Amino acid sequence: MQVAVIISSPLGWPALQALATQGGVAAVAVPRCPPEAETEQLAEQVATLGLPVTRLTQQQLGPELAAWLEPLAVAAVLVFTLPWRIPATVLTLPPQGFLNFHLAPLPAYRGPEPLFWLLRNGETTGAVTVHRMDADFDTGPVVLTEPVPIGPGDTYGLHRAQLAGRAAPVALRLLASLRGEAPPLAPFAQAGALARYWPRPGLADVCVTWAEPAAAIERLVRATNPWNRGALTFLRGQPLRLLSVLPHPNAATGPVAPGTVLHADLTTGLWVACGAGEALRLDIAALKEGYFTGNQLVQLGIQPGELLSEISVK
Numbered sequence: 618m619q620v621a622v623i624i625s626s627p628l629g630w631p632a633l634q635a636l637a638t639q640g641g642v643a644a645v646a647v648p649r650c651p652p653e654a655e656t657e658q659l660a661e662q663v664a665t666l667g668l669p670v671t672r673l674t675q676q677q678l679g680p681e682l683a684a685w686l687e688p689l690a691v692a693a694v695l696v697f698t699l700p701w702r703i704p705a706t707v708l709t710l711p712p713q714g715f716l717n718f719h720l721a722p723l724p725a726y727r728g729p730e731p732l733f734w735l736l737r738n739g740e741t742t743g744a745v746t747v748h749r750m751d752a753d754f755d756t757g758p759v760v761l762t763e764p765v766p767i768g769p770g771d772t773y774g775l776h777r778a779q780l781a782g783r784a785a786p787v788a789l790r791l792l793a794s795l796r797g798e799a800p801p802l803a804p805f806a807q808a809g810a811l812a813r814y815w816p817r818p819g820l821a822d823v824c825v826t827w828a829e830p831a832a833a834i835e836r837l838v839r840a841t842n843p844w845n846r847g848a849l850t851f852l853r854g855q856p857l858r859l860l861s862v863l864p865h866p867n868a869a870t871g872p873v874a875p876g877t878v879l880h881a882d883l884t885t886g887l888w889v890a891c892g893a894g895e896a897l898r899l900d901i902a903a904l905k906e907g908y909f910t911g912n913q914l915v916q917l918g919i920q921p922g923e924l925l926s927e928i929s930v931k
Contacts, residue, residue: 618796619643621691621711623673624659625650628781629697629718632788636695637666641792643689646671646682650700679704686710692795695788696750700729705752713795713802715750716760718787720780723748723762724812727755732773732780733822734815736840739832743767743776745784747791749804755814758804763787772842818845824928825850827875831864831895838862846903850876851926852919860908861901864891876925887911889925 619641622633625648636642645668647660663670671685678701686694686707693713708715721731722744728734735743743765751757765783767776793799823841825834825848837848838859847858865888873879873890880888887899899911909917 618692618792619689620792620795621646621686621689621694622697623648623694623699623715624663624697625656625700626698627655627659628720628777629784630659630662631781631785632695632697632718633663634666635785636788636792637668639789639792641789642666642668643691644669644671644685646673646685648673648675648699648701650675675701679707682707683710693791695791697784702752702754703750708750708752713749716747716791717750717755717757718784719746719748719755720744720777720784722746722764723755723759724807724809726815727812728815729817731815732777733818733840733844735767736771736773736776737822737836739836741767743780745780745787747787748807756807756812758806760802760804761787761790770839772839774843820849820928823849825859825925826927827890827925828892830893831866831891831897834891834897835862835864849928851928852904852923854926855904857925858903859899859901860903863898863900865896865898867895874924876927878919878921878923878925881915881919881921881923883912883915887914887919 621644622642623646624633645663647656647663647670649672650656660670673681691711693711694715696715696717703715721735723746726735745763745765746759747761748759749757763783765779790799794802823845825837841848842860847860850857850859875890875892877890879890879896888896889899890896899914902909902914
């Protein structure tokens with residue numbers, strides 16, 4: 618018994634490799650979707666596994682999927698980060714349907730970028746959730762859930778890599794079930810009362826609001842590293858992106874405006890006032906000139922009393 622695989626992101630590569638090692642993959646489809654250079658490279662990588670590769674287009678997705686599946690006789694199609702909606706008439710073609718790997722808990726974190734919101738909200742547990750796809754996004758019955766802890770210092774990039782690694786054994790468990798070597802799949806409906814759809818983060822979502830507590834800003838910094846090059850603020854009118862910070866909840870900053878530079882020296886580092894009398898030390902940040910440590914920012918001449926400003930998003 619084999620499966621077919623749709624993959625459009627390197628996130629699915631560890632799982633695809635694991636399945637291929639077990640002889641579990643009949644064929645692979647790679648969508649022609651942005652970023653095109655990444656999907657082209659992915660298609661070339663798949664070919665090195667000795668697997669037949671089909672390219673899919675959004676305009677002809679239904680007919681192309683039907684033609685691709687017709688000669689395969691696979692039990693299911695495993696899907697890794699397909700950005701398009703699959704026509705309902707195609708979803709029923711494999712006996713076990715299309716099984717999507719959603720890299721967050723369901724139904725609490727539906728949507729295209731759940732990792733950002735998991736970290737932004739301070740969750741301590743993520744998940745690899747496999748669900749049977751239906752007519753809507755992220756709403757189908759759950760087949761498997763593998764919890765993945767989120768450490769206190771985990772960034773978006775780190776947690777994403779951890780999820781990709783954990784998806785491989787989950788995929789092998791699915792394959793074993795389909796082959797009758799493990800208990801059969803037992804899908805269960807998602808609890809509608811717990812469901813929430815999280816949109817793709819916009820500009821306002823990735824900008825620092827200095828009146829927030831230090832811990833909340835630190836979560837935003839981790840949630841935007843590396844995909845947004847960090848959380849966005851402004852220094853002397855120029856974008857400054859924060860990639861690593863250290864909160865100080867009891868800084869006793871006194872009557873200064875949030876965003877004010879409190880200390881800027883090579884001994885104590887670069888500290889900025891936050892809400893509730895708290896402060897953050899800036900450890901790594903990016904300017905257009907490159908990436909800088911806090912001490913390197915101090916060497917650029919940042920002075921106590923300067924203000925890191927916020928963008929006005931309407």
